[in-house]
Amino acid sequence: MTAIEPRLLPRTSVISPDGVLSVGGVAITELAKEFGTPLFVYDEEHLRSTCREAVQAFGADSVIYATKAFLCTALARLANEEGVLLDVATGGELFVALNAGVPADRCVLHGNNKSDDELRTAMTTGVRHIVVDSFNEIDRIEALHAEGVPAPRVQLRITPGVHVETHAYISTGQDDSKFGFNLNNGDAHKAIARAQSSSSMTLVGIHCHIGSNVVAVQNFRDAWRVMVN
Incomplete structure (x- = not known):
């Protein structure tokens, strides 16, 4: 065995x-x-102690659990009780979180293929912010706001052009990634300028995701330096 x-x-x-x-x-x-x-x-007990360690290390409202790993109403409540925000990537995940009693402003809507209905629900309920993945998504948020849907707070997903030590299929930070706004070809700066000038959203930050199963700390250092600069 x-x-x-x-x-x-x-x-x-x-x-x-x-x-x-x-x-x-x-x-x-x-x-x-x-x-x-x-x-x-x-x-x-294990989940609560892990949440507390993370919150103690990074500060209140700075730790976000990616619910795609696993989500049910009990886990959503537990994370919220321990001061952890919830990253939801679908309308279904947002539905579970809200029905668990998690306030919308403790949820972050992520995902690279959001439907208009998912964006509308997130904007209407008042999620903490929406992580915007493309110019098309900016277009659709602006169209929804023009219909009277409240303007959301947004972060922009930036592709930093960083190579990481993981499988090629789950690496998302390199220049040829299909996700996010490319930094090196100028798309990221264009997206930031557009979001800042738009009355349909409030830009509150930038975000990057470099891949899954990344265990080399240097990969995160590299991405952090690029994003800060």
Whole structure:
């Protein structure tokens, strides 16, 4: 049997001498008997302590959980209670968050293929901000505002032109990425100027995403330097 790397398990995990894994004091064999398999098991104590560590390190309202990793009403409530904002990428994720009692202004709407309905809902409910991914999205926000929909706060997703050490299919910060406004060809500066001059939105910042499964700290340093400069 393949050994499980302890750091990949919840902090409350214990493996007994006979090889039975327990999470939060409950044997997963018993959970499997009760609920069947496959089964996702989340440990509340582990999640809350991790949220608190992140908030302590980065400050209040500076930590945002990407709900695409996993979302249900219980997890949305937990994150909100621990001072963590929610990054939602679809209307469905926003619906779950709002129905969990999370205020709209503690949600950030992300995603590169937002529908008009998703933008309208985000603007109407008053999400914290919308991360805008393209000129087309700027056009559609302006059109919605012209119809009377409230003007949103926005961040612009910038493509910083940074190479990262991950699989090519999940690398998103390089110049040929299809996501965001390219910095090196001038699109980013054009988008910033347009957002700043638009009465249909309030520009509150810029954002970048360089890829998934990135573990090299230097990759984040490189992106940070580009964005700051």
